[in-house]
Amino acid sequence: MKHKKTIWRLWCYALGAKSGKNDTEANIVSIIRTFIFISYLITNIAIISNALRHWNDEPIKIYLTSGDLL
Numbered sequence: 001m002k003h004k005k006t007i008w009r010l011w012c013y014a015l016g017a018k019s020g021k022n023d024t025e026a027n028i029v030s031i032i033r034t035f036i037f038i039s040y041l042i043t044n045i046a047i048i049s050n051a052l053r054h055w056n057d058e059p060i061k062i063y064l065t066s067g068d069l070l
Contacts, residue, residue, distance in 0.1 A: 008027075008030075011030070011034070012026065012027070012030040015030055015033040015034065015037065016033060018030070
């Protein structure tokens with residue numbers, strides 16, 4: 001049980017300074033910050049995966065006329 005409390009305490013400090021009048025309030029603030037972090041993470045993963053999915057969708061077309069030199 002102590003191991004879980006230590007991990008939770010470290011996670012709370014990683015999100016930012018623990019804020020609140022007591023431990024219960026600080027834990028609620030940490031849960032809200034965790035929710036915000038997860039929503040940012042999911043949004044960034046969606047943006048990156050969309051960019052990778054549509055990377056070079058259309059091949060480059062080069063049109064040459066009879067007067068062009070290579």
